[in-house]
Amino acid sequence: MTANVTWKSRWTFILAATGSAVGLGNIWKFPYITGEYGGGAFVLIYLACILLIGIPVMIAEIMVGRAGRSDPVDSMSSLGQAAGKTANWGAVGAIGILAGLMIMMFYSVVAGWALDYVAQSLSGSYHQAPVEQIEKSFSELLSSPYEQLFWHSIFCLITASIVAGGVTNGIGKSVDILMPVLFGFLLLLLGYSWFNGDFSAGLHFMFDTDFSKLTSEAVLVAMGHAFFTLSLGMGAIMAYGAYFPGKASIGKTVLTIAALDTVIALVAGMAMFPLVFANDLTPGQGPGLMFVTLPIAFSNMGGGQFFGTIFFALVSIAALSSSISLIEPGVAWLEKRDVKRVFSTFGLTGIAWLGGVACIFYGEVFNALDYITANIMLPLGGLMIALFVGRALSKNTVEEEVGMGTGMLFKCWWFVLRYLAPIGIILIFLNSLKLI
Ligand code: PFF
Secondary structure: OOOOOOOOOHHHHHHHHHHHHOOHHHHHHHHHHHHHOOOHHHHHHHHHHHHHHHHHHHHHHHHHHHHHOOOHHHHHHHHHHHOOOOHHHHHHHHHHHHHHHHHHHHHHHHHHHHHHHHHHHHOOOOOOOOHHHHHHHHHHHHOOHHHHHHHHHHHHHHHHHHHHOOHHHHHHHHHHHHHHHHHHHHHHHHHHHHHHOOHHHHHHHHHOOOHHHOOHHHHHHHHHHHHHHOOOOOOHHHHHHOOOOOOOOHHHHHHHHHHHHHHHHHHHHHHHHHHHHHOOOOOOOHHHHOOOHHHHHHHHOOOHHHHHHHHHHHHHHHHHHHHHHHHHHHHHHHHHOOOOHHHHHHHHHHHHHHHHHHHHHOHHHHHHHHHHHHHHHHHHHHHHHHHHHHHHOOHHHHHHHHOOOOOHHHHHHHHHHHHHHHHHHHHHHHHHOOOO
16 A cells, blocks of 8 residues: 555655656756757746746646556546546546556656766777767767667666655655765765856856747747756656655645756756767757767866766766656556566566667657647646646645645645636647647
8 A cells, every 4th residue: 555655754755756857857858859950039038937837736746646656547537536537537536547658668768878977987988089980980889779778678687676665765865865965966066167167158057048949849949947947747747746755835836846956956067068069069069969079068068067966966867866757656556456676667667678679779759759748748747737736626625635734825826726727738738739
């Protein structure tokens, strides 16, 4: 049973949820999509989505998990039934579990690249190497399935070993160690970038706003990324919420998590772009930004071998604390059905591993999984969760469970969750389908 297990403290919950939120999304994806969609204006829309859609939905997700005290499927179906509505709401949780596995499929491949680059940086293989060689080394990795397979498998194994250890001893203990290391590494890199990079060019790139570059596709990607980066819309945070100790207010906890995630995305950008600009490189080159442009920058700079290693270790840690939350919802669901945690963990990770193999051999699978999960499944899941809490459950239940009192704070959240967030999501969808 999952119901009796809780995190050691509210702080461990915050670390676990922040660990889930902070990942490849912040360090790999955010900087390169910011590059692709033109910088400042994109960042602004992304921040608006975090504030007006992400934070309200995150409060709703944690509330459902804590009130249901079970996996996402059972929490949603039992709360739905208790409210006199249908138990079919559990389907939202089930689709979320599927989305988690689908994300894990491509996520673990990119995490594998990061592990590969830890090894490469350590061995100094790109240190002071010519630009062409560094570019070639990434394309060689992409065209060498067995090298990718090796690191992808290692990453899946590490993830599964942690999740199999259980909530308190596996996930809880590892985030207690991993997250402080992650914060420390990030600060170190920010300092390095401050002294060695072109900081003002980095700032201009991230915060100068040029709305002419803002297409409807860019707005959809910004919203999708808000969900992706906060791990919303698929039950990860809901599953973690089920182990939330006590009845503390969820609002403050969520603000801490969202603020940490956003600050870390911006700091990661500020640790990368100044190095890119100081080396006369350009950031708008897609997923290769982290694996080509940055190694080129590091290769030219004093201390580059050490800081390059730190950087890719940071990326790997961030990916790991997220991947465990991609598997946990499914594991919790199977655990309720009396499947032993070890079996369910290795079984589900095995399925994700197979999907990863498909991503390695067929680039289209990789891109499709990334696009469908982030831009469609997560926002739709978020919409359903907003509708569930804002409209299917009774206001009294929600008021009591969310623990934010009955004052202004609650009223604002309730309004945003019932109107602003769902309408925002629907409008962005319609707009991207060119229907409005
Ligand atoms: N939030 C993670 C990131 O930004 O890398 C990705 C993620 C993890 C998405 C867990 C969804 C999730 F459930």
